Amino acid sequence: MRVIRAFNRDKFEQDRFGEANKDYTHTAIKVFTIVSFMLPIMTLIMSGTNMGIIWYGAKLISNQTMQVGNLVAFMTYAAQILMSFMMLSMVFVLIPRASASAKRINEVLEMKNSVKDPEQPISVSEETKTASLEFKNVDFRYKGMDELAIDGANFKATAGQTVAIIGGTGSGKSTLVSLIPRFFDPEKGEILINGTDIKTMSQKDVHAKVSLAQQKSVLFQGTVRENMQFGNPDATDDEIWHAMEIAQATEFIHKDEDGLDAWVEQNGDNFSGGQKQRLTIARTLVKQAPVYVFDDSFSALDFKTDAELRHSLREDSQIQKSVVVIVAQRIATVADADLILVIDDGKIVGQGNHQELKANNETYWEIIDSQIKKGDQANG
Ligand SMILES: Nc1ncnc2c1ncn2[C@@H]1O[C@H](COP(=O)(O)OP(=O)(O)O)[C@@H](O)[C@H]1O
Numbered sequence: 001m002r003v004i005r006a007f008n009r010d011k012f013e014q015d016r017f018g019e020a021n022k023d024y025t026h027t028a029i030k031v032f033t034i035v036s037f038m039l040p041i042m043t044l045i046m047s048g049t050n051m052g053i054i055w056y057g058a059k060l061i062s063n064q065t066m067q068v069g070n071l072v073a074f075m076t077y078a079a080q081i082l083m084s085f086m087m088l089s090m091v092f093v094l095i096p097r098a099s100a101s102a103k104r105i106n107e108v109l110e111m112k113n114s115v116k117d118p119e120q121p122i123s124v125s126e127e128t129k130t131a132s133l134e135f136k137n138v139d140f141r142y143k144g145m146d147e148l149a150i151d152g153a154n155f156k157a158t159a160g161q162t163v164a165i166i167g168g169t170g171s172g173k174s175t176l177v178s179l180i181p182r183f184f185d186p187e188k189g190e191i192l193i194n195g196t197d198i199k200t201m202s203q204k205d206v207h208a209k210v211s212l213a214q215q216k217s218v219l220f221q222g223t224v225r226e227n228m229q230f231g232n233p234d235a236t237d238d239e240i241w242h243a244m245e246i247a248q249a250t251e252f253i254h255k256d257e258d259g260l261d262a263w264v265e266q267n268g269d270n271f272s273g274g275q276k277q278r279l280t281i282a283r284t285l286v287k288q289a290p291v292y293v294f295d296d297s298f299s300a301l302d303f304k305t306d307a308e309l310r311h312s313l314r315e316d317s318q319i320q321k322s323v324v325v326i327v328a329q330r331i332a333t334v335a336d337a338d339l340i341l342v343i344d345d346g347k348i349v350g351q352g353n354h355q356e357l358k359a360n361n362e363t364y365w366e367i368i369d370s371q372i373k374k375g376d377q378a379n380g
C-alpha cells in the first residue's frame with residue numbers, strides 16, 4: 001500500500017481492481033441468471049408431472065382399476081425421482097469449481113523437492129569433531145539458466161575463523177552461502193562441514209549444523225523470547241541475553257522494561273531495519289551450530305554498531321570454536337576477517353587476508369577505491 005501511495009499509483013490500482021471486479025461480476029451474473037431459471041423450471045416440471053399423474057390416476061380410479069393409495073404412492077415416487085434430477089443439476093454447477101481447485105492443489109502436492117536425503121545418511125557425532133567448512137571446486141547453476149551462478153568455488157575455514165565474502169550486487173554472494181545449508185545442490189564439487197560431505201548427511205543434520213541469517217530479516221509475530229527460541233526451543237533466558245548482547249540488541253530491548261516479553265509485530269514491523277537485523281543476528285546465535293552464516297546482515301547498521309558487533313562475534317566464535325561466514329559490501333566489515341573471498345560474477349577472484357588482497361588483488365583494490373572516494377565526497 002505504501003509503495004502504491006508513494007508512487008501515486010492509486011488510480012492505476014483502483015482501475016486494475018475495478019477491472020477484475022467487473023469481470024467477476026459479469027461472469028457471476030451470467031452464471032446465476034442461468035441457475036436462477038432452474039428452480040422455477042423444476043417446480044413447473046414437478047407440478048406438471050403431478051397434474052398429469054392426478055389427471056390420469058383420477059380416470060383409473062373412477063374406472064375402479066386402481067386404489068387411491070396407489071396413486072398417492074406413485075406421486076411420492078415421482079417427486080423423489082425429480083428431486084434427484086434437481087440434485088444432479090446442482091452437482092453440474094459445483095463440479096467445474098471443485099475440479100479447478102483440485103487441479104491447483106494437486107500441482108502443489110505433486111511438486112518434487114530437487115534436494116533429496118541420501119538413502120543411508122551417515123550419522124556424525126558432533127562432540128568429537130572440530131568445526132570446519134570447505135568448498136571443493138563447487139559449480140552451481142540455477143535451474144534453466146545458461147551461465148554458472150557459482151564457478152569453481154574453493155576455500156577452507158577452520159574452527160574459530162571468520163570468512164568474509166565481499167563483492168558487488170548480483171556477484172553471487174547469497175547464492176554461495178545458500179549452498180551451505182544445502183538449499184540447492186551444486187552441479188559439481190563438494191561442500192564439507194566438519195569434514196563430511198553434506199550430501200551424505202540427512203538434511204535435518206545439515207540444517208542443525210548451519211545457523212543462517214538470511215539477507216532479508218524475517219521476524220514472526222510474538223514475543224522477543226519466542227522469536228529467539230525459534231531455532232533452539234530450549235534456550236534459557238541467560239543464553240538469549242548473551243546472544244542479544246553480542247548482537248548489540250540490548251540497546252533497544254531493555255532488561256528492566258518488558259525484556260524478552262517485548263512484543264514483535266508481524267514481520268517485525270515495530271522495529272527499524274537495523275533493529276530487525278540485530279534481532280535476526282541474535283536469533284542465529286541462539287541456535288548453537290558449528291557454522292554461522294550472516295548474509296548481508298550488517299548492511300543496515302551504523303559503522304560503530306557494526307564494529308562492536310563483529311568484535312564480540314569474533315570473541316564468541318573463538319570461544320565456541322565455530323566457523324563464521326559473513327557476507328558484506330563494506331570493506332570495513334570484512335577487513336579483520338581471517339579469510340576474505342572476493343567474488344565477482346560467480347567466481348572467487350581472490351582470497352586471503354586484508355593486507356594480502358590489498359597488495360595484489362585488483363578487484364579488491366577497486367572496491368576499496370570506490371568506497372574511499374565515496375567517503376571523501378561525503379566528508380568534503
Ligand atoms: N532464484 C534464482 N534464479 C535464477 N537466478 C538467480 C536466482 N537468484 C539469484 N539469481 C542470479 O544469480 C546471481 C547472483 O545473485 P545473488 O547471489 O543474489 O547475488 P548477491 O547476493 O551477491 O547480490 C544474479 O545474477 C541473480 O540474477
Ligand SMILES: [Mg+2]
Pocket residue numbers: 173174175215295296
Ligand atoms: Mg545477496
